[in-house]
Amino acid sequence: MKLLFDQNLSRKLVTCLADIFPNPSHVQFHQLAEKTDTEVWDFAKLNDFCIVTQDADFTERSRLYSSPPKVVWLRCGNAPTNQVETLIRSGQEAIQELLSNSSIHCLELH
Secondary structure: OEEEEOOOOOOHHHHHOOOOOOOOEEHHHHOOOOOOHHHHHHHHHHOOEEEEEOOHHHHHHHHHHOOOOOEEEEOOOOOOHHHHHHHHHHOHHHHHHHHHOOOOOEEEEO
16 A cells, blocks of 8 residues: 555655655645545545545544545644654554554554
């Protein structure tokens, strides 16, 4: 499973985190930036992506529908990209556990 960064996150994260998460992508690369959450959800599900977002809506969707796709909810507010990168790097093990464990559907990182 690959990471798909939501529109509220910088596209720079794709290259910044490619060393620890293979083949990450961003919604803008798939013409999804202006699409609905449902369309992003369906795309992620069909293409084996885990959604990385600051949007609580995806977390709620995960609680309702389970996975796939899985969701990483970043609870860092409107932080600079380097702080978001640091948060994701510090949560690398937890994210890997999310991706590999079929009983976990959503992860919150603070």
